[in-house]
Amino acid sequence: MSFDKAQPHLNEDALLWQGLSNGDEMAFDKLINKYFQTLFSYGIRFCQDRDIVKDCIQELFVELWNKRNIIQEPNSVKWYLIVAARNRIFREQTKWNKNQSLDADDYNFLFEYSIEKKIIEYADDLELAEKVKKALESLPPRQKEIIYLRYYENLDFDQISTVMDISRQSAHNLLQKAYKNIRSEWSLLICLLQMLATPYLR
Structure with a gap:
């Protein structure tokens, strides 16, 4: 057909x-x-x-x-x-991976290098963009990845747990750790991520 x-x-x-x-x-x-x-x-x-x-x-x-x-x-x-x-x-x-390690936790995870440019398009605020960028960059790789999957790609926790090869509860716990690590900027960050939920790198 x-x-x-x-x-x-x-x-x-x-x-x-x-x-x-x-x-x-x-x-x-x-x-x-x-x-x-x-x-x-x-x-x-x-x-x-x-x-x-x-x-x-x-x-x-x-x-x-x-x-x-x-x-x-x-x-x-x-x-x-x-x-x-x-x-x-x-x-x-x-x-x-220069370390040639097969450890599932031994990897880097990058957000877009120019994410602040995207934020400025919406918020028109360079200082705000820098705060959000620093908050994201401060996270460990797996916390960056779960934020990306949850808010950039809109995957649910069952899907995320399969992607990252962890349990559903571990996915919840991992996101909670990310919340705590950037608590001061979290509300603002979520709002911006929802607006910017598109593939970044070209």
Whole structure:
């Protein structure tokens, strides 16, 4: 069945996945175009080698196409792709982590270098932007990552726990630690993150 003739009651991701399963190359291309930047923006925060990140994402989509007949449709296509991309990037960790450690906690996680520029667009306040940037940069990597997944990518705690390979309760606890670490700026930060909930890195 062609993507263009798919059932109208299904949402876009379901239609794209259905097209993928049926071997519809146009649906597959649309799926790539829709999520490549999201996956790249996430992956580049672990590994700053753009070529490695792009290769991992491309390999992910190639595998998805090759296994399209056996992979069941996930509850959330975005969540599924984020999990798969993260796992693939970490499998290549020895190529981008100078410490060559496979410790799940031994990684960096970067927010956008120019996040303050985005904030200024909304808040028109350089001092405010610097406060928010410093608050984010002060967090440990896993706390940065959970804020990114919760407020930038709008994943729920069940999805986050799968992405980060931790329990749902651990995800709650981790976010609570982030709250405490930037308590003075938290209300302001949440408001701004909700306004800025778009992929940053290009």
